[in-house]
Amino acid sequence: MSLFLLVVWQYGRLALLLIRRFWPVAVVVALLSLGGLAYVRNTYAFKSYVTHSTGAPKAELDSNGFHIEFAKRGLNGIADQPFGHGPGTAGLASIQNPDGSFLTENYYIQIGYEVGIPGLLLFIAINVLMYVKLLAKRASPLALTLLCAFWGYFVMNMLFHSWSNEAVAAQWWLLAGLMIGAGATVKNVASNKNRGRQKQQAKKPSVSAS
Numbered sequence: 001m002s003l004f005l006l007v008v009w010q011y012g013r014l015a016l017l018l019i020r021r022f023w024p025v026a027v028v029v030a031l032l033s034l035g036g037l038a039y040v041r042n043t044y045a046f047k048s049y050v051t052h053s054t055g056a057p058k059a060e061l062d063s064n065g066f067h068i069e070f071a072k073r074g075l076n077g078i079a080d081q082p083f084g085h086g087p088g089t090a091g092l093a094s095i096q097n098p099d100g101s102f103l104t105e106n107y108y109i110q111i112g113y114e115v116g117i118p119g120l121l122l123f124i125a126i127n128v129l130m131y132v133k134l135l136a137k138r139a140s141p142l143a144l145t146l147l148c149a150f151w152g153y154f155v156m157n158m159l160f161h162s163w164s165n166e167a168v169a170a171q172w173w174l175l176a177g178l179m180i181g182a183g184a185t186v187k188n189v190a191s192n193k194n195r196g197r198q199k200q201q202a203k204k205p206s207v208s209a210s
Contacts, residue, residue: 067105074102082116108123
């Protein structure tokens with residue numbers, strides 16, 4: 001998804017021009033792709049890796065069913081305690097909880113379950129702020145890559161606890177922070193230089209007058 005967004009964002013206009021010019025080819029490719037999906041939809045590999053429905057589930061629920069069930073439990077937990085159950089009560093960290101683990105299968109529900117609605121709103125606000133800051137620097141290849149990766153991670157965290165993975169979280173948040181902080185540092189340096197020049201220019205008349 002991130003790669004697709006990167007291509008669309010970077011080469012969207014070129015892609016539209018090519019589609020308008022070669023739209024019959026695009027239609028044929030789309031129809032062949034749909035036909036291919038229809039042909040393989042009943043294969044074991046497709047059911048196993050795409051729909052997660054290889055037959056009668058051995059457990060009470062299949063993989064998709066557990067995703068929905070755990071998300072419902074998490075939302076019910078947020079409704080019961082809007083200010084949260086406390087850090088470590090949900091997600092991967094809850095595996096070490098002596099009172100029992102609870103996986104919400106959704107990182108945003110996990111945040112709401114642990115630190116409540118105020119904590120979830122704060123986390124969302126931080127995400128929006130980071131995205132807006134990066135959006136202002138989208139001319140940079142790194143900022144553009146981080147913006148596209150943001151949406152990929154957003155979708156992943158709707159089904160997994162990806163931000164709980166230190167490697168995943170560190171690579172995006174550290175790079176995003178460096179990207180935003182580097183720009184702010186450059187502005188501060190330029191501002192300090194301008195102030196220094198203004199001070200020097202202000203001192204020159206007094207020296208000549210003396």
